Amino acid sequence: MNDSRIARKLDASTGAGTRLDPWFDRYADRALGMKQSETRSLFAVANRPEVVSLAGGMPNIEGLPLDFLADMTAKLIRERGPQVLQYGGGQGEEELREMIVDVMRPEGIRAHPDDITITTGSQQALDIITQIFINPGDVIVAEAPSYVGALGVFRAYQANVVHVPLDKDGLIPEALEETLAKLAREGREVKFLYTVPNFHNPAGVSMSAERRPQIVEICERYHVLILEDNPYGMLGFDDQTMTPLQRLNPDGVIYLGSFSKTFAPGYRVGWALANHAVTQRLILANENAVLSPTKMGQLSIAEYLRSYDWMAQIKQYRSMYRERRDAMSAALDRHLPRASWNVPEGGFYTWVKVPDGIDAKAMLPRATTNLVAYVSGTAFYADGQGSDHMRLSFCYPTPERIEEGVRRLATVIENELETIEMFGHPTRYPNTGVETPKSNLR
């Protein structure tokens, strides 16, 4: 019996979990490793209208042309209903894959539709990629911090996540090299590097142009596959795009894209671009998981791309999010002079280092009582660090709500600091040396 099974038997023998769940001792080990993400546990509270939520990563889709989409959908069903409402292939619809080739072109990717697999959002791409590469205990190297949803998938497949720090220019090549060398010395094979090079979730930073070829070269040398997750790349506030790692080594990178942030997440359509061999396995895994990805979602998006000026829509998103980013930066300047943060040049998130002594995770209940929500930095690490940071999203609330939310947050932090002054520092998780990305504009 392996350790986790023994632990589970012990749990069961003490009665833990058995009264509410009669099947507790029947679950696979991987199910016991799953836990509710810190962002999800916040959802119920954060969605109350009186709370200003700076927590979620929900895009603000109010600007979408709803009348156009309603007419488009009606026409799609009327004219192509039997096709749209039928099962499709496991790789996804060819007409959409052909269009995704065009969607990736502004970032400089030259792809073939046969190398694209459509998934139920890029979240499902993360799932099937992890499924086909990871055995329990395998090592995944990931940025510190990393997207919470990816960490959840990695945990579910019982991967061993080894973090490598990033700074204001993204993943640090020297730290990556050092980590890979150490793992090699220990005989631990790395299955892949997980990175979000553009407008990082949660850190808000982008990998610099100089570092991109360095990261690709290091991974090539250590024979480490790169998983490049890029849902925000088209949301640069100055219309800037950055060279995808995929372009630097198409065979050594699996690239993930999504329509969730640049169009609408409700369609649940994302994709993976990989070489031929990996794609064949992804299609099999996709078939096992969903038979075929949503036909309705795929063909609606294909129709949207064909008949609407989607680039104009993205430009509108950029200026709306830029305005909210400005509101967030101004509010932080005004209300939180004792914190430090980066000023993101695209995407949805600001990563804030809280004043010394504050534990962002411990403070969260007091923040929600004061009607403001954020995500504690601890959600974005596999190893418990991060209590000295919080992620603030500026994507969903209006600029006025952002200002009000940060003002409330400042009051909570001031109260917390007063309490600490009076009663001393609470116990906190050790910080294992990850630097806050320094402000890049101020």
Ligand SMILES: Cc1ncc(COP(=O)(O)O)c(C=O)c1O
């Ligand atoms: C970095 C990153 N990857 C993947 C996803 C999943 O997006 P979706 O499944 O909607 O495409 C998100 C969503 O927030 C994200 O921030």
